[in-house]
Amino acid sequence: GQQLNQSPQSMFIQEGEDVSMNCTSSSIFNTWLWYKQDPGEGPVLLIALYKAGELTSNGRLTAQFGITRKDSFLNISASIPSDVGIYFCASLEGSGGGADGLTFGKGTHLIIQP
Amino acid sequence: DTGVSQDPRHKITKRGQNVTFRCDPISEHNRLYWYRQTLGQGPEFLTYFQNEAQLEKSRLLSDRFSAERPKGSFSTLEIQRTEQGDSAMYLCASSSTGGFQPQHFGDGTRLSIL
Numbered sequence: 001g002q003q004l005n006q007s008p009q010s011m012f013i014q015e016g017e018d019v020s021m022n023c024t025s026s027s028i029f030n031t032w033l034w035y036k037q038d039p040g041e042g043p044v045l046l047i048a049l050y051k052a053g054e055l056t057s058n059g060r061l062t063a064q065f066g067i068t069r070k071d072s073f074l075n076i077s078a079s080i081p082s083d084v085g086i087y088f089c090a091s092l093e094g095s096g097g098g099a100d101g102l103t104f105g106k107g108t109h110l111i112i113q114p
Numbered sequence: 115d116t117g118v119s120q121d122p123r124h125k126i127t128k129r130g131q132n133v134t135f136r137c138d139p140i141s142e143h144n145r146l147y148w149y150r151q152t153l154g155q156g157p158e159f160l161t162y163f164q165n166e167a168q169l170e171k172s173r174l175l176s177d178r179f180s181a182e183r184p185k186g187s188f189s190t191l192e193i194q195r196t197e198q199g200d201s202a203m204y205l206c207a208s209s210s211t212g213g214f215q216p217q218h219f220g221d222g223t224r225l226s227i228l
Contacts, residue, residue, distance in 0.1 A: 004156075031214055042118070042205050042219035043157065050214070088156050092214065101147060101159025101172065102217060 004089055006105035014113055019076040021108040023089030032065050032072040033090040033102065043088055047074070076110075084112050116140070118220035120206050126226045127196060134192045135223045139208030146189050147217060148181055149205040150174065157205050157219075163189060164211070193225075201227045 006023045013019060023032070031050055035043035047058050049065035049072060056063055062075045076083055086107040092100045119138040127133050139146050144165050149157035160179070162170040165186035175181075178197075183189040193200055203224050207217040 033216065035219075040221070040224075042207075042221045045216050045218065048216050090156070101149070101162055101170065102157070103159070104156025106154070106156055 004091065004103055004105035006087075006089055006108050008108060009106070010109040010111065012111045012113060013079060015079060015081060017079055019079055019083070019110060020073060021087060021110075022071060022073040023105050024071040025091070026070065028069040029091040030069070031092050032063070034061075034063050034072070034074045035088045035090060035104075037086045037088060037107070039085075046087075079110075079112055081112055081114065084110055086110070118206055118208050118218055120204075120220040120223050122223055123221065124224050124226075126228065128228050129196055129198060131196055132192065132194045133196060133225060134190055135204055135206075135225075137189045137191070137206030137208075137220060139187070139189070139206070140218060142210065143208035143218075144186070144211045145209045145215070145217075146183055147207040147209075148189070148191050149207065149219075151203040151205055151222070152201075160191075196225075196227050198227050201225055 004025050033048050034046045037043045047056050047063040052069045053067050054065040060077045086109050088107045089105045090102040121136045146163045148160040151157040159172050160175050161181050163183040166183050178194045181191045203222040205222045207219045209215040209217045
């Protein structure tokens with residue numbers, strides 16, 4: 001199946017810094033999703049992107065769907081301690097009319113030093 | 115909206131035993147998904163239901179695994195003759211119908227095989 005490559009694998013930053021992470025694939029996707037997962041909990045949807053070139057914000061988070069449809073990035077501005085967690089990109093695995101299982105990247109682990 | 119509920123949250127069992135997990139999706143969500151997540155990885159798709167019909171199964175779903183959604187509401191995932199490699203977090207997600215709808219995840223059942 002398709003693979004999503006996330007980078008960086010982990011980030012150690014200072015509180016207040018901006019964060020940027022990305023996700024790439026060799027395949028074309030029609031949808032990109034960004035989730036955040038805290039320890040012992042399920043992933044929580046942050047942003048969904050549906051069109052190439054689309055730029056969407058959710059508070060301090062901004063994500064873009066790459067023009068080539070093979071990549072996406074997520075930015076977090078002015079990081080705060082509660083931003084700590086693992087960020088996953090995800091997209092659809094097949095072409096089942098939107099009802100397919102998601103393919104996830106391996107995640108970017110964000111660690112914030114106060 | 116009470117979110118996706120999974121039970122139990124943790125399960126410890128001996129190798130060779132059978133285990134069953136339950137998922138209650140968000141009410142009125144017709145689509146229900148099961149995923150497996152191992153340490154350091156993103157969730158991996160296992161299977162998908164639309165109402166009571168199981169429409170897709172991943173190659174990860176061996177013949178020891180069976181999932182049901184008898185009345186189109188809650189779902190169960192059973193693993194027979196558990197093996198060490200079955201230790202993982204089992205996540206359930208649900209979504210509404212109509213093209214692509216974002217999947218919302220429960221907090222998972224963590225399975226540990228002794």
